[in-house]
Amino acid sequence: MTLQPNSYVVLNDGHxxxxxxxxTYAPPTYTKEQAEESTKVAIEVGYRHINCSFMYGNEVQVGRGINSKIADxxxxxxxxxxxxxxxxxxxxxxxxRPALERSLRDLQLDYLDLFLIHTPLECKPGDDLFPxxxxxxxxxxHTDIRETWKAMEVCKDAGLVRSIGVSNFNCRQLELILNMPGLKYKPVCDQVECHIYLPQSKLLxxxxxxxxVLVSYGVLGSSRAENWIDQDAPRLLEDPVLNAVAKKVNRTPAQVAERHLLQKGIVVLAKSFSPExxxxxxxxxxxxxxxxxxxxLDGINKKLRYLDMNVWKEHPEFPFHDEY
Structure with missing residues (x-):
């Protein structure tokens, strides 16, 4: 498969x-300013796809990083x-729409390229992240997710965002949107945890x-600094099969973990705060x-999720009770 630094996938809306x-998500051990600096470094080395969220609490800093590289x-x-x-x-x-407009103000951008429903797990409206x-x-x-999707479509029509999609949705929840009456725009992607221990083959x-498009986060495993990560889970980058392949091709385990998903047609999100x-x-x-x-690498599958969202498991829309 021919992949280049400027390779892209064409979404179902043409973008x-x-x-x-x-x-750009950072555990509490990192400062928000580090998100700004790492975003600058990422753009300098060639990244053109930046993944952020209101929940990360660093849209202001990530926006500064982006805009500084535009300015220079x-x-x-x-x-x-x-x-x-x-x-x-x-x-x-x-x-x-107000949530999207707030993000645009914080980022100091006129539009987003992609706006996702972060999870299907709705909590009480308000300013608290976890009321x-x-x-x-x-x-x-509980709002019918189809009503949320209609509001997302309005934001796209208004030019505030070019593409709309979802994150952490299972197959059943995707179908609810795909089969909704009057659907104007299909989700362009589903961003989910995906790596050698959780290949998401059926969802893919x-x-x-x-x-x-399937977009993968957690590709390199997850930092133990995060309090919703299973602290006893095996460290992905220490996997013996992954390391054997990495040694064979003279690459790092992280590079091989990324390349594995890229060759399967999955969009990869990589996260680090180290310039190197x-x-x-x-x-x-x-x-x-x-x-x-x-x-x-396909044979490693442990059906293991690093992201522990069991605090939400009683929610009627908890996505991980289903197989995929």
Whole structure:
């Protein structure tokens, strides 16, 4: 498969998404200013796809990073593909556009390239990220996700965003949107946890059959600094099969983990706050994994999720009870 630093996938609405993106979420151990600096480094080394979210709490800093690289002539706005996300407390149709407009103000951008429903798990509308009651229980709210989607379509028609999609949706939840009466725009993508321990093969097959791109996060495993990550989970980058393939092709385990998904037609998001690693993680276009290597990596599947969202498991729209 011929992949180059400027390779992209064509979305079902005609827009183009770079196949390798830079993730900007940071655990609490990092400062928001580090998100700004790492975004600058990412653009300097070649990333043109930047993935962010209101929930990350660093849209102001990521926006500064992007705009500084536009100001110094490194890139033009049209060179950047920026993804934002609608958080769980803004699913009510009347809250969708204001949430998007807030992100645009914080980012200092005129439009987003992609706006996603971050999860299908709606909580009570308000300013709190995770509103809880006096017993410490999450306060659930329920808006028909199809109503949220209609409001997303309005934002696209208004020119505030070029493409719209979802994140952390299972097959059933995707079908609910795909089969809704009066559907104007299909989701262009589903952004989900996906890596050698959780290859998402069935969801990938479903998405491909509906011209929906699968976008992968957690490709390199996850930092143990995050309190919703299973601390006892095996470290992906230490996997012996992955390391054997990496040694064979003279690449880092991270580069091989990324390339494996890219060759399957999956868009990859890589995250790091180390300038050296940011550069290293972008160097995945000058080698190719053999069919033998791909099969070896395909065989690792542990059906393991690093992201522990069980705090939401009683929510009627919890996506991970289903197989895919």
């Amino acid at each position: 183009k998404m770079p196949v390798l993106g830079f993730g 002539g490194t890139v033009k706005r049209e060179d950047i593909f920026h993804t934002g996300k609608l958080w769980n407390n803004s699913h009510s149709p009347e809250r969708v 809880i009651d006096e017993n410490g229980k999450t306060i659930y709210h 097959e479903f998405c491909k059959s509906h011209d929906i 690693r940011i550069k290293e993680n972008f160097q995945v276009f000058d080698f190719e994994l053999s069919e033998e290597d791909m099969k070896a």
